[in-house]
Amino acid sequence: MDHREELETADDLQELARGFMDSCIFLTALKLDVFNKMGDENKSTEQLAGDLGTDERGLDRFLNALVVLGLVDKRRDKFSNTKLTRKYLLEDSPHYITNLMHVVHRWDSWSTLADSVREGGTVYERPTGKEGDKRTESFISAMNYGALKRAEEFIQLIDIESVKRFLDIGGGSGAYSIALVRANPQLQATVFDLPKVIPLSKEYIKDAGFEERIETIEGDYHHDDFGEGYDLTLFSQIIHSNSPKENRKIIKKAFSSLNVGGRLVIQDFILDEDRTAPPRAVLFALNMLVATEGGDTYTEGEVREMMESVGFTDIKRIDTDQNTTLMVGCK
Numbered sequence: 001m002d003h004r005e006e007l008e009t010a011d012d013l014q015e016l017a018r019g020f021m022d023s024c025i026f027l028t029a030l031k032l033d034v035f036n037k038m039g040d041e042n043k044s045t046e047q048l049a050g051d052l053g054t055d056e057r058g059l060d061r062f063l064n065a066l067v068v069l070g071l072v073d074k075r076r077d078k079f080s081n082t083k084l085t086r087k088y089l090l091e092d093s094p095h096y097i098t099n100l101m102h103v104v105h106r107w108d109s110w111s112t113l114a115d116s117v118r119e120g121g122t123v124y125e126r127p128t129g130k131e132g133d134k135r136t137e138s139f140i141s142a143m144n145y146g147a148l149k150r151a152e153e154f155i156q157l158i159d160i161e162s163v164k165r166f167l168d169i170g171g172g173s174g175a176y177s178i179a180l181v182r183a184n185p186q187l188q189a190t191v192f193d194l195p196k197v198i199p200l201s202k203e204y205i206k207d208a209g210f211e212e213r214i215e216t217i218e219g220d221y222h223h224d225d226f227g228e229g230y231d232l233t234l235f236s237q238i239i240h241s242n243s244p245k246e247n248r249k250i251i252k253k254a255f256s257s258l259n260v261g262g263r264l265v266i267q268d269f270i271l272d273e274d275r276t277a278p279p280r281a282v283l284f285a286l287n288m289l290v291a292t293e294g295g296d297t298y299t300e301g302e303v304r305e306m307m308e309s310v311g312f313t314d315i316k317r318i319d320t321d322q323n324t325t326l327m328v329g330c331k
């Protein structure tokens with residue numbers, strides 16, 4: 001998400017205002033499951049309306065708009081996926097992008113942005129029940145999609161050779177634990193996450209074949225202890241969900257979880273001191289405004305202060321190639 005060119009004309013403002021339309025069309029296609037229902041075939045509107053359970057007239061206008069965006073081809077009144085959508089948007093493709101349904105869901109919370117700005121925090125009512133479960137699953141799948149690459153870089157940037165016990169707080173799919181046990185045969189990992197998430201974590205761990213070396217703990221990091229005896233504790237994409245006060249509390253628990261000489265790594269989007277760069281971190285602050293009570297993106301100074309306040313020393317900043325920063329502190 002690198003940022004837009006400079007705005008200079010009235011037309012630029014018009015274009016910016018209408019920018020939501022393209023995104024709305026794309027996300028709606030994902031929501032309706034248009035690409036998967038089209039699969040490898042050329043289908044008429046009538047066929048697709050039957051497959052999708054939509055109105056034919058509505059769908060026809062919608063498919064024509066997808067053609068304009070370059071997301072669908074149209075030949076002799078039949079529609080088909082493009083090379084790009086076949087590669088990335090079909091569930092059975094090895095290149096399938098698994099985090100886009102989560103973007104569809106974020107659109108719901110982002111629609112409350114004006115009220116969140118008025119109120120200073122989330123006003124969004126999260127779906128519960130079956131829809132809530134579906135969203136948790138697509139959230140964890142989206143997190144896993146981003147974490148796979150980041151975990152590979154993590155093990156290059158953080159020395160894990162001497163680590164015997166690794167604690168992954170809010171570990172989600174276990175992507176970091178899986179990468180660490182794979183890279184270091186001496187290492188045992190623990191994924192700590194909410195009770196609704198741990199059954200999903202177990203699936204990912206089982207699929208990777210590491211049930212023996214990665215244990216899971218169901219817990220709430222605000223209310224439960226983290227245990228002790230760890231050499232390395234990770235908060236990856238955790239602190240942005242919480243207020244500074246909540247973060248100080250959980251960083252203190254991380255300190256207690258570590259052996260002397262152990263390290264805490266906090267991975268997140270880190271803001272420059274004036275909070276207007278880098279763009280992704282600035283926009284992510286809004287993501288947390290619409291979705292949480294007190295979450296935010298933080299500056300390096302703020303994260304250092306949180307870490308120092310509970311006793312971490314020798315704090316270092318390491319920027320990754322994927323828009324995140326690792327803040328590493330020693331006990």
Ligand SMILES: C[S@@+](CC[C@H](N)C(=O)[O-])C[C@H]1O[C@@H](n2cnc3c(N)ncnc32)[C@H](O)[C@@H]1O
Pocket residue numbers: 143144146147169170171172173175192193194197219220221222235236237238241
């Ligand atoms: C943004 S995801 C990050 C997942 C993973 N660490 C990564 O970097 O890909 C936040 C994780 O924290 C977990 N989480 C949120 N609130 C929690 C809480 N109160 N206690 C324990 N885990 C929590 C979520 O279930 C989710 O797995």
